[in-house]
Amino acid sequence: MYIKIYFGDKPVFLCDAVNEELNAILHHPDAVFIDEMSSHAINALLHEIKKEEFHAGVLLNSDLETLKKMFFKHFTIIEAAGGIVQNEKNELLFIYRLGKWDLPKGKLEEDENCEDCAIREVEEETNVRTIQLINKVGETYHTYDAFGKHNLKISHWYKMECNSQQELVPQTTEDITQIKWVTFDDLTEVLSNTYPSIKDILGRYTQQ
16 A cells, blocks of 8 residues: 655655555665654655656655654644545536646635535536535555745545536636646547646546
């Protein structure tokens, strides 16, 4: 089992075993492998990530939960939730924000649960209503720096369904400039200009 965390487009894996996928990654000459669970080892990895040639990192420990807690201590944790929204035509709802195609999502408000947050954010960012939440698809993890803090965002993703006969209105205050329904046949265009974490969660979605 592993958790994949993106630093830009470069992944770091926290794992309790090295499977075939991770073994293939470790054969890359610029991959970093660490099997020591300590703040010193994690700081060393975080330093390596800044190098241009860095390819991927793998941190191994049999106690994945403890490893996760130790790694996460190096960041301010931000929780968010969003939706993979599908209509009756089997099209998926995408937003265009800051030059990338994305899925609607946003940060949890105080005392808000993930399911309510996901529905609220989809409604606010796209104007879609009458949403039915079906099930949780999974989580994605990525890091970013803001206001001098190193943040790690955990995004909780839910499968949703709604009718396509609704007016789509982009939430321009959140830098959203376009919204569109995309068929599965046309996903290639969107995936060529999106984030690695979005590709990952859509991959899990299509495998359900």
